Amino acid sequence: MVQSLGARLDASFAALSDATRRGVLEQLGRTDASITDLAEKFHMTLTGMKKHVGVLEQAGLVATEKVGRVRTCKLGPRRLEEETAWIERHRQLWASRFDELDKVVEELKRKEKVDGRKNGK
Amino acid sequence: MDARMESDPSPVKNRTTMERKSERELVTTRTFNGPARIVFEAWTKPELLKQWWVPKSFGVVLLSCEVDVRVGGAYRFVFGHGASKPMEFFGRYLEVTPHSRLVWTNDEGGADGPVTTVTFEEQGGKTLLVMRDLYPSKEALDGAIASGSAAGMGETFEQLDELLVALGASVGRS
Numbered sequence: 058m059v060q061s062l063g064a065r066l067d068a069s070f071a072a073l074s075d076a077t078r079r080g081v082l083e084q085l086g087r088t089d090a091s092i093t094d095l096a097e098k099f100h101m102t103l104t105g106m107k108k109h110v111g112v113l114e115q116a117g118l119v120a121t122e123k124v125g126r127v128r129t130c131k132l133g134p135r136r137l138e139e140e141t142a143w144i145e146r147h148r149q150l151w152a153s154r155f156d157e158l159d160k161v162v163e164e165l166k167r168k169e170k171v172d173g174r175k176n177g178k
Numbered sequence: 179m180d181a182r183m184e185s186d187p188s189p190v191k192n193r194t195t196m197e198r199k200s201e202r203e204l205v206t207t208r209t210f211n212g213p214a215r216i217v218f219e220a221w222t223k224p225e226l227l228k229q230w231w232v233p234k235s236f237g238v239v240l241l242s243c244e245v246d247v248r249v250g251g252a253y254r255f256v257f258g259h260g261a262s263k264p265m266e267f268f269g270r271y272l273e274v275t276p277h278s279r280l281v282w283t284n285d286e287g288g289a290d291g292p293v294t295t296v297t298f299e300e301q302g303g304k305t306l307l308v309m310r311d312l313y314p315s316k317e318a319l320d321g322a323i324a325s326g327s328a329a330g331m332g333e334t335f336e337q338l339d340e341l342l343v344a345l346g347a348s349v350g351r352s
Binding site for chain 2: 082139152
């Protein structure tokens with residue numbers, strides 16, 4: 058199904074606006090889990106957890122698969138985009154740090170030159 | 179009028195790259211226009227670290243920075259952000275080889291934190307810096323990404339709301 062960017066963002070942000078759902082994503086980042094596992098972990102009813110997982114699945118953040126009688130949840134296809142975005146945010150963080158570090162390096166080089174001259178080198 | 183004047187001396191910034199090299203490793207690289215001994219000094223003297231670790235654009239203030247750069251020595255950075263609870267980052271240095279290599283732990287996240295190795299390699303007066311964050315498992319790195327993404331979302335929710343209003347307005351028109 059093709060969704061417009063706006064609709065997709067709406068679904069993602071709505072899915073992420075809830076603390077339990079963010080917790081579920083964090084949990085699934087560590088390991089796959091069944092709905093029953095998740096319901097227990099977050100002290101909820103099965104029905105309540107199914108609703109949360111449904112919202113996350115709709116947003117592409119979680120994928121579920123039914124094997125026998127157990128529905129297993131894992132991180133969904135949006136995961137890869139999320140990873141790329143996370144790495145890019147961290148890259149930018151370090152890039153701005155390193156731009157500041159350039160200034161420190163320039164300053165130290167300048168001082169070394171001055172000191173070198175003072176010592177008659 | 180004279181366009182050349184505007185394109186004057188500010189030097190081009192070197193590029194920072196970051197990549198997930200394996201299931202449990204992130205690798206960052208950057209070249210600095212100075213010898214390794216100088217770049218290393220800027221990483222190991224607290225008074226110099228303070229000058230670059232927290233650029234103004236981060237919107238946080240460095241409340242304290244204790245750095246004891248020797249094998250087994252501890253470091254601790256404390257950041258403040260408005261009225262919210264200060265964030266702490268701490269660990270220990272595992273290896274300190276002057277001008278070429280630093281290794282430290284990142285202990286604020288418990289056992290899932292990465293071990294960071296930074297190498298400084300001098301080539302013709304410039305220094306290639308390579309930083310490797312090695313997580314204990316694939317799950318630990320995946321978890322950091324998942325929680326980082328979720329937490330980042332939480333922090334910027336107000337801005338996102340504004341963005342959504344703007345997007346909603348433009349999507350509504352189309």
